[in-house]
Amino acid sequence: MLSKLQHTDPTTTESHVPVMVHEIIQHLNLKNDGYYIDATFGRGGHTKAILQHLGTDGRVLALDRDPDAIAAGYKLAQTDLRFNLIHAEFSQLQTVVKQYNWMGKIKGIIFDLGVSSPQLDTSKRGFSFIQDGPLDMRMNPQNTTITAASWLAQASSQEITQVLRQFGEERYAKRIAQAIVNIRHQQPIQTTGQLASIIKAANPAWEWDKHPATRSFQAIRIHINQELEELKLGLEAALDILSIGGRLLVLSFHSLEDRIVKRFFRNKTRGDNLPRNIPIQAAAPQLQLPVSLLRPSMTEIKMNPRSRSAILRVAEKNL
Numbered sequence: 001m002l003s004k005l006q007h008t009d010p011t012t013t014e015s016h017v018p019v020m021v022h023e024i025i026q027h028l029n030l031k032n033d034g035y036y037i038d039a040t041f042g043r044g045g046h047t048k049a050i051l052q053h054l055g056t057d058g059r060v061l062a063l064d065r066d067p068d069a070i071a072a073g074y075k076l077a078q079t080d081l082r083f084n085l086i087h088a089e090f091s092q093l094q095t096v097v098k099q100y101n102w103m104g105k106i107k108g109i110i111f112d113l114g115v116s117s118p119q120l121d122t123s124k125r126g127f128s129f130i131q132d133g134p135l136d137m138r139m140n141p142q143n144t145t146i147t148a149a150s151w152l153a154q155a156s157s158q159e160i161t162q163v164l165r166q167f168g169e170e171r172y173a174k175r176i177a178q179a180i181v182n183i184r185h186q187q188p189i190q191t192t193g194q195l196a197s198i199i200k201a202a203n204p205a206w207e208w209d210k211h212p213a214t215r216s217f218q219a220i221r222i223h224i225n226q227e228l229e230e231l232k233l234g235l236e237a238a239l240d241i242l243s244i245g246g247r248l249l250v251l252s253f254h255s256l257e258d259r260i261v262k263r264f265f266r267n268k269t270r271g272d273n274l275p276r277n278i279p280i281q282a283a284a285p286q287l288q289l290p291v292s293l294l295r296p297s298m299t300e301i302k303m304n305p306r307s308r309s310a311i312l313r314v315a316e317k318n319l
């Protein structure tokens with residue numbers, strides 16, 4: 001689970017264009033000899049930018065739950081001794097940091113949420129409604145046993161509706177879930193192409209800027225990978241392991257993720273709100289917000305349309 005690099009280079013060579021690199025470097029407040037965590041290595045865009053700003057005593061520890069991401073970072077970890085890459089999930093962040101004896105030393109952590117371009121573009125990973133592939137959607141096939149296909153084969157219509165509503169904010173969740181259940185009685189749904197066509201036919205409202213299966217695919221992916229639970233655990237762990245004055249940066253790409261980050265930051269910037277007549281010293285806020293939210297520039301959005309929905313939030317640890 002917390003294994004270090006054991007993989008050879010992956011067969012996929014696609015790259016990921018990192019989002020808001022300039023803003024992230026600026027707000028991480030990098031110190032030459034600081035220790036930093038990239039919780040979402042992907043293809044290493046943010047890690048490489050951080051390393052470029054560090055001196056010989058600076059360090060970066062990166063995680064990713066996807067074995068392909070770990071394989072893609074193998075060479076960098078071999079050649080840059082300031083860098084370590086670990087196959088682990090957000091929920092294991094504290095364990096990893098303890099193993100490395102980094103508790104209390106960390107000056108900054110970046111989470112760049114969601115899926116990477118290679119995950120989306122590699123049809124065999126089963127995330128894409130554009131390219132046909134096996135209906136998989138697991139970011140970490142070594143840890144997650146249930147694929148999207150196996151879940152859709154056994155979940156009730158109510159369960160599917162609930163997931164599409166909650167994680168996709170899909171208005172036609174019930175209709176789509178019913179269509180899935182009807183079709184699976186005739187033939188198993190095993191490919192992304194099959195699922196995309198079923199959703200397309202069942203969804204009466206096509207948004208001009210979105211494929212009709214966008215929301216449902218997002219919802220099923222979030223469910224299969226327990227993404228929101230992982231995010232909550234990751235944020236709590238990040239706050240515990242950061243040093244005082246350290247920065248926590250989170251880049252999110254849809255409102256469900258951003259809402260969790262916004263609430264977490266808000267709660268931790270409030271401190272205790274005790275009634276005046278209680279003779280207890282109220283705890284001071286654990287975080288402060290040096291900036292309100294940041295968005296990518298128009299130039300970046302033009303160059304990299306996948307950045308258009310990005311929201312970057314920045315917090316600093318007080319105590």
Ligand SMILES: C[S@@+](CC[C@H](N)C(=O)[O-])C[C@H]1O[C@@H](n2cnc3c(N)ncnc32)[C@H](O)[C@@H]1O
Pocket residue numbers: 016017018019039040041042043044045046047063064065066069088089090091112113114115116117139230231
């Ligand atoms: C948007 S990509 C990161 C891209 C990266 N910043 C870059 O510049 O290449 C998100 C990455 O986070 C990973 N990820 C998502 N949820 C995770 C979790 N709970 N634990 C560890 N990694 C996770 C995904 O596997 C994916 O590789």
